[in-house]
Amino acid sequence: MQNERLSVMNFLNEATSRYPDATSFASGRPVEFHFRTDRWGDAIREFQTYVANRNGQAFLDAGRDLAQYGKTNGVVNELIAQQLHVDEGIECCASQIVVTSGCQEAIALCISTLCSKPGDVILARNPTYIGVTGAADFAGIEIVPVDVHPTEDWKSVLAHTIERLRRLGKRPRALYLTPEFDNPTGTVLDMVERQSILEVCSQHRIAILEDNPYGMFRFDGERMPAMVTLDKHGCVIYLATYSKTLCPALRVGAAVVPTTLFDDAESATRLRDELSERKSFLTLNTSQVTQAIVGGTLLAERGSLLSLIQPSLDHYRINRDVLLSALAREFSSDFDRILWNRPQGGFFLSLSLPFEFGKREVVECAEHHGVLALPMSFLALDDSHKCELRLAFSNLAPEQVDQGIQRLGVFVRKRLS
Amino acid sequence: MQNERLSVMNFLNEATSRYPDATSFASGRPVEFHFRTDRWGDAIREFQTYVANRNGQAFLDAGRDLAQYGKTNGVVNELIAQQLHVDEGIECCASQIVVTSGCQEAIALCISTLCSKPGDVILARNPTYIGVTGAADFAGIEIVPVDVHPTEDWKSVLAHTIERLRRLGKRPRALYLTPEFDNPTGTVLDMVERQSILEVCSQHRIAILEDNPYGMFRFDGERMPAMVTLDKHGCVIYLATYSKTLCPALRVGAAVVPTTLFDDAESATRLRDELSERKSFLTLNTSQVTQAIVGGTLLAERGSLLSLIQPSLDHYRINRDVLLSALAREFSSDFDRILWNRPQGGFFLSLSLPFEFGKREVVECAEHHGVLALPMSFLALDDSHKCELRLAFSNLAPEQVDQGIQRLGVFVRKRLS
Numbered sequence: 001m002q003n004e005r006l007s008v009m010n011f012l013n014e015a016t017s018r019y020p021d022a023t024s025f026a027s028g029r030p031v032e033f034h035f036r037t038d039r040w041g042d043a044i045r046e047f048q049t050y051v052a053n054r055n056g057q058a059f060l061d062a063g064r065d066l067a068q069y070g071k072t073n074g075v076v077n078e079l080i081a082q083q084l085h086v087d088e089g090i091e092c093c094a095s096q097i098v099v100t101s102g103c104q105e106a107i108a109l110c111i112s113t114l115c116s117k118p119g120d121v122i123l124a125r126n127p128t129y130i131g132v133t134g135a136a137d138f139a140g141i142e143i144v145p146v147d148v149h150p151t152e153d154w155k156s157v158l159a160h161t162i163e164r165l166r167r168l169g170k171r172p173r174a175l176y177l178t179p180e181f182d183n184p185t186g187t188v189l190d191m192v193e194r195q196s197i198l199e200v201c202s203q204h205r206i207a208i209l210e211d212n213p214y215g216m217f218r219f220d221g222e223r224m225p226a227m228v229t230l231d232k233h234g235c236v237i238y239l240a241t242y243s244k245t246l247c248p249a250l251r252v253g254a255a256v257v258p259t260t261l262f263d264d265a266e267s268a269t270r271l272r273d274e275l276s277e278r279k280s281f282l283t284l285n286t287s288q289v290t291q292a293i294v295g296g297t298l299l300a301e302r303g304s305l306l307s308l309i310q311p312s313l314d315h316y317r318i319n320r321d322v323l324l325s326a327l328a329r330e331f332s333s334d335f336d337r338i339l340w341n342r343p344q345g346g347f348f349l350s351l352s353l354p355f356e357f358g359k360r361e362v363v364e365c366a367e368h369h370g371v372l373a374l375p376m377s378f379l380a381l382d383d384s385h386k387c388e389l390r391l392a393f394s395n396l397a398p399e400q401v402d403q404g405i406q407r408l409g410v411f412v413r414k415r416l417s
Numbered sequence: 418m419q420n421e422r423l424s425v426m427n428f429l430n431e432a433t434s435r436y437p438d439a440t441s442f443a444s445g446r447p448v449e450f451h452f453r454t455d456r457w458g459d460a461i462r463e464f465q466t467y468v469a470n471r472n473g474q475a476f477l478d479a480g481r482d483l484a485q486y487g488k489t490n491g492v493v494n495e496l497i498a499q500q501l502h503v504d505e506g507i508e509c510c511a512s513q514i515v516v517t518s519g520c521q522e523a524i525a526l527c528i529s530t531l532c533s534k535p536g537d538v539i540l541a542r543n544p545t546y547i548g549v550t551g552a553a554d555f556a557g558i559e560i561v562p563v564d565v566h567p568t569e570d571w572k573s574v575l576a577h578t579i580e581r582l583r584r585l586g587k588r589p590r591a592l593y594l595t596p597e598f599d600n601p602t603g604t605v606l607d608m609v610e611r612q613s614i615l616e617v618c619s620q621h622r623i624a625i626l627e628d629n630p631y632g633m634f635r636f637d638g639e640r641m642p643a644m645v646t647l648d649k650h651g652c653v654i655y656l657a658t659y660s661k662t663l664c665p666a667l668r669v670g671a672a673v674v675p676t677t678l679f680d681d682a683e684s685a686t687r688l689r690d691e692l693s694e695r696k697s698f699l700t701l702n703t704s705q706v707t708q709a710i711v712g713g714t715l716l717a718e719r720g721s722l723l724s725l726i727q728p729s730l731d732h733y734r735i736n737r738d739v740l741l742s743a744l745a746r747e748f749s750s751d752f753d754r755i756l757w758n759r760p761q762g763g764f765f766l767s768l769s770l771p772f773e774f775g776k777r778e779v780v781e782c783a784e785h786h787g788v789l790a791l792p793m794s795f796l797a798l799d800d801s802h803k804c805e806l807r808l809a810f811s812n813l814a815p816e817q818v819d820q821g822i823q824r825l826g827v828f829v830r831k832r833l834s
Contacts, residue, residue, distance in 0.1 A: 035484035037465060040706060041458025048454060067452035067664040101518045101668070104701045112555070134698035138529070247484040249705040251518070281551035283700060284521045287707050288666040289457060 008378040009130060011359060019366040023404035025373045028183060028347045028392040033311045035247045043296030044289065047076070050299055070288045072280045073272075074099025076295035079303070080240065080254055086304045087216060088226055090238065092256050098275050099291060101283045103213065103241035103253030107176070108135040109275050109282070110209055110237055110255060114173040115141045121165065123158075123175040123206070127379035129183045132176045132209075144172065145381035154189075155196040162204055174207040174237075179227055181214040181346025184379045184390040188344060194227050202233040205262050211239045214346035216309055219317040221344035234258035234268060242294050245305045250290040316347065319393040322401045323349060330409030338412070347394035350376065355415060356386045364411065371407040425795040426547060428776060436783040440821035442790045445600060445764045445809040447661045450728045460713030461706065464493070467716055487705045489697045490689075491516025493712035496720070497671055501657060503721045504633060505643055509655075509673050515692050516708060518700045520630065520658035520670030524593070525552040526692050526699070527626055527654055527672060531590040532558045538582065540575075540592040540623070544796035546600045549593045549626075561589065562798035571606075572613040579621055591624040591654075596644055598631040598763025601796045601807040605761060611644050619650040622679050628656040631763035633726055636734040638761035651675035651685060659711050662722045667707040733764065736810040739818045740766060747826030755829070764811035767793065772832060773803045781828065788824040 012026060044066075052062035066075075074080075077094035084090040100106040111122055111132070122136050126145035136143040144165065148157045158175075165172055175197070179189040189197070201208050210227045228236040238256040246252075255275060261267035279285075301308055320343060327349075331338040337354040357375050365371050376388035393401055429443060461483075469479035483492075491497075494511035501507040517523040528539055528549070539553050543562035553560040561582065565574045575592075582589055592614070596606040606614070618625050627644045645653040655673040663669075672692060678684035696702075718725055737760060744766075748755040754771040774792050782788050793805035810818055 029486060032481040032484065035481050037461060037480035037484055040461060044454060044457060063454040064449040064452050067449065067454055067666045069446060069660075069665040101700045101704075105699060108699050131698060131701075134694075138695050138698050243486075248486040249484045251700065251702070251704040251706075277551075278555050281548060281555050282522060282525050283518045283668065284548075285668070287518075287668040287704055289668075289710065290704050290706050293706065 015362055015366055022366045022370045022372045023400050025391040025404060027395055029395040030244045031312050031315050031395055034308055040293050043293045046296035046299050047292040066288050066292055070285045072276045072285050074286055074291060075288055076291045079295050079298040082303045083298050087306060090226055090228055096257050098255045099286045100253045101286050102251040103239050104131050106239050106253050106255040107132055109278050111135050111141055112139045113274050113278055114207055119170045120173045121170050123172045125177055126381045127184055127376050127385050130379055143381055154193050155200055158200045172206050174209050175201055176209045178211045180212055181343060184348055185350040186341055186343035186346055186348040194230055198230055198235060201235045208236045209239060210236050213241045213244050216245055217313055217316055218345035219320055233263050234260035245309050246297060250293055252290050252294045316394055318398050319401050322398045323393045326402045326405035330405055347392050349391045351389045351391055353387050357389055369407045369411045371404045432779055432783055439783045439787045439789045440817050442808040442821055444812055446812040448729050448732050448812055451725055452664045457710050460710045463713035463716050464709040483705050483709055487702045489693045489702050491703055491708060492705055493708045496712050496715040499720045500715050507643055507645055513674050515672045516703045517670045518703050519668040520656050521548050523656050523670050523672040524549055526695050528552050528558055529556045530691050530695055531624055536587045537590045538587050540589045542594055543798045544601055544793050544802050547796055560798060571610050572617055575617045589623050591626050592618055593626045595628045597629055598760060601765055602767040603758055603760035603763055603765040611647055615647055615652060618652045625653045626656060627653050630658045630661050633662055634730055634733055635762035636737055650680050651677035662726050663714060667710055669707050669711045733811055735815050736818050739815045740810045743819045743822035747822055764809050766808045768806045768808055770804050774806055786824045786828045788821045
C-alpha cells in the first residue's frame with residue numbers, strides 16, 4: 001500500500017508542475033495575508049525579553065539560552081496553553097504539552113508511541129489526511145479505515161470495527177480524527193458523534209488523536225466544543241499547529257497529553273515522557289528560534305490569534321461562498337447526481353460526481369480544461385471514494401475559484417454528454 | 418537495553434540539576450560566543466533578498482514563499498554545498514543534499530531507511546554518541562558495537578564482526594562513525610583506518626554514516642580529509658550540522674547522499690528519495706525560517722564559517738590546553754594507571770582511571786567534590802568501558818576546567834589511598 005499511496009501523491013505533484021497555469025484546487029496551503037517575515041525579528045526580541053524578565057536574567061543571557069540546545073518538550077508551553085484556553089476553550093497546563101517540529105512530528109510520535117506491540121493498529125476516518133497514512137506506513141503500523149455512511153452511526157461502526165479487529169488478534173490503540181472541517185472532506189462531527197466516539201474509545205482504551213488545524217477558521221454555524229473539552233476519562237491527545245494561524249515555515253506544533261490517560265495519571269505521565277524521549281532521538285528539540293517567533297507573536301497579540309487571522313478567515317469565507325455559488329451555477333441542473341457539502345469553515349469541500357475521477361481525469365482536466373483537483377481516492381485507505389474530489393479553496397483568489405469551477409463544469413458536462 | 422540507556426541519561430540530567438554548583442564536564446554544548454540572536458532578522462532578510470534576486474521575484478513575494486510550506490529537501494542546499502566545499506573540501510551538488518531538522522533527524526532517517534528488513538543491523542564504534550543509540554533503539558534496530566583495541570586493526574575487526582553477524586543471519590547495513598574528534602572519546606581516525614574502513618564497507622555494501630560536527634574545530638596537527646572525499650564507490654553518507662558552527666537552536670543539519678551508492682547511480686537516487694519521503698511524514702520540511710538564518714549567515718560570511726567560529730575555536734583550544742596541564746598536574750604521578758588522550762580538536766577528552774566510575778562515583782564526585790563527569794559506560798553499547806570518563810571541555814571557562822580537574826584529583830586520590 002505504501003508505495004501506491006506515495007506514487008499517487010508524486011503523480012499529483014508532477015501534474016501540478018507540468019500544468020502551472022491550471023487553476024489548482026489541489027493544494028490546501030493557507031493564504032499568505034498575515035505572513036510577515038519582517039516581524040519575525042521583533043517577535044524573537046519580544047519573547048527574549050519575556051524570558052529574561054521571567055527568569056530574572058539579562059536580555060543577552062536569555063538570548064544565549066535561546067540559541068542553545070533546549071528542553072525537549074519546549075519553551076513556549078505556557079503561552080501555548082494560554083492561547084488554547086482563550087481561543088479554543090481548552091484547559092491544559094504547560095506540563096501537558098510537548099512542542100513538536102510541526103504537527104506532523106506530533107502525529108508520527110503519537111502513532112509510534114501508542115502502537116508499540118505487534119498487532120497494534122491505528123483507526124482513521126476514511127478518507128483521511130495523507131500525513132497520518134504516511135506516518136503509519138513508514139512506522140510499519142497498519143491503519144484501519146472507519147467508514148461511517150449516512151445511514152450508520154459512529155457508535156455501532158466503531159464497535160463493529162473493534163470487534164472485527166479483535167477476532168483478527170489486532171488491537172486498535174488510537175483513532176485519528178479532525179472533528180472540525182476535516183481534511184479532506186470539510187465536514188464537522190456533531191455533538192452526538194463526538195460523545196459517541198468518546199464513549200466507545202474510553203470503553204476500549206483507544207486514544208483519540210484530535211487534530212485541529214482548521215478549528216479557528218469557522219465561517220458560520222454554531223461553534224462546537226473541541227473533543228478534548230468533552231473528555232472525562234483522558235482519551236484525547238489534542239494536536240495543535242501554528243501552520244495555519246501563523247505560518248507553515250515555523251514548523252511549530254504540539255501534542256497535549258491528558259492529565260489522566262484512561263483515568264490513570266501515571267499512565268498519562270508515562271505517555272508524555274515517552275513522547276518526549278522518542279522526540280529527543282528524532283529531532284532533539286523543536287527549534288527555539290521558531291518557538292520564539294510563536295511565543296513573541298502570542299505575547300504581542302495578548303494570547304489570542306483571533307484578530308491576526310481575521311483577514312484570512314474573511315478570505316476563506318468569501319472563497320467558500322464563491323465556490324458554493326459557482327457549484328450551484330454549474331451543477332444545479334444535475335443536483336441528483338452531483339453532490340457537495342457546505343463547509344462551515346476550513347479549507348476543503350467534497351464534491352461527488354456520477355463517474356469515477358482518477359488519474360486519467362486529473363490529466364484530462366489539467367491538459368484540456370486548465371483545472372486541477374485531487375481525487376478523493378488518493379486519500380482513501382481502501383478502494384473507495386472513487387467518484388469524489390477534494391476541492392481546496394484556501395489559496396486561490398475568489399475569481400480563480402469561480403473560473404476553476406466553470407472549467408470543471410465544462411469537463412463534467414462533456415463527460416456526461 | 419533501551420530503558421537502561423535512557424535511564425542512565427535521565428540519572429545524569431537529574432544529577433546535573435541536583436548539583437547546579439558542581440563544575441560540569443558532562444555537557445558537550447558549544448560555547449555561546451558567536452550566538453547572536455540580534456543578527457537572525459538580518460540573516461533572514463539577506464537570504465530573502467538572495468532568493469528574490471535568484472528567482473526574479475519581488476522581495477515580498479520571496480518572503481511569502483519563505484513563510485509557506487517548502488520543499489522537503491530544503492531551500493539552502495546550494496549554499497550548504499558551497500560551504501562544505503570551501504570549509505571541508507567536500508565536492509557535492511545541491512541535489513545530493515537533504516536538509517534535516519538538526520543532524521539528529523538525519524541520523525534517524527538514515528538508520529530507518531537503510532535498515533528496512535528484519536535482520537538489518539547498524540554498526541557503531543564503541544562507545545558511541547547517544548543520539549545514534551537512541552534512534553536505533555526507538556526504531557527497533559539492533560546496534561552492534563565495534564571495539565578496535567590498540568593491538569587490533571579496523572580491517573580485521575570489521576571483517577570479523579561482519580562474518581560473525583552473517584552466521585547469525587544478520588546483515589550490517591550501515592556503520593556510524595565520527596572520524597574527527599569523536600563524541601565521546603575525542604579521537605581521530607588516521608588515514609590507514611579511514612582507507613581500511615572504506616575498503617571493507619564498500620566490499621560488503623555497508624553505508625558509512627560520517628557524522629562530522631567537530632571537524633571545523635581542529636586545534637593542531639595535520640588536517641585529515643573527510644572520509645567522503647576518499648570514497649570512490651559511494652559508501653559514505655555525510656552528515657552535517659550547523660549546531661556547533663552557528664547555534665543549536667537553528668536545528669538545521671543535512672544528509673549528503675553520494676551520487677552513486679556502491680557504484681550505482683540509480684540506487685543513490687532511490688536512497689535520497691526514500692530519505693526525503695520518510696522525512697515528509699516525520700517533519701514535512703525543515704523550518705524555512707531557520708534555513709534562511711543559515712543561508713543568510715553563509716551569504717554574509719561569503720560561504721565560509723571559518724572566521725565566524727575563530728573565537729570559539731580559540732576558546733576550545735585554550736580549554737584543551739588548560740585541561741591537559743591540569744590532568745598532568747593532578748595525575749602525572751600515577752601516569753601508569755591514569756591515562757588520557759590528547760585531543761587535537763573537538764569538545765571531548767577520554768580519561769581512564771584504575772577503578773570503575775559509575776553512578777555511585779558520579780554522585781560522590783558531585784556531592785562531596787563539586788565536579789560532574791560522564792561515565793563512558795553510559796555511552797557504551799555493551800558492558801565495557803567501565804573505568805573511563807568523558808570530559809567535555811567546550812562550555813566551561815578555563816578557570817573552571819582547571820578547578821574541576823583539581824576537584825576530580827582530590828576524589829581520585831582519596832579513592833586510591
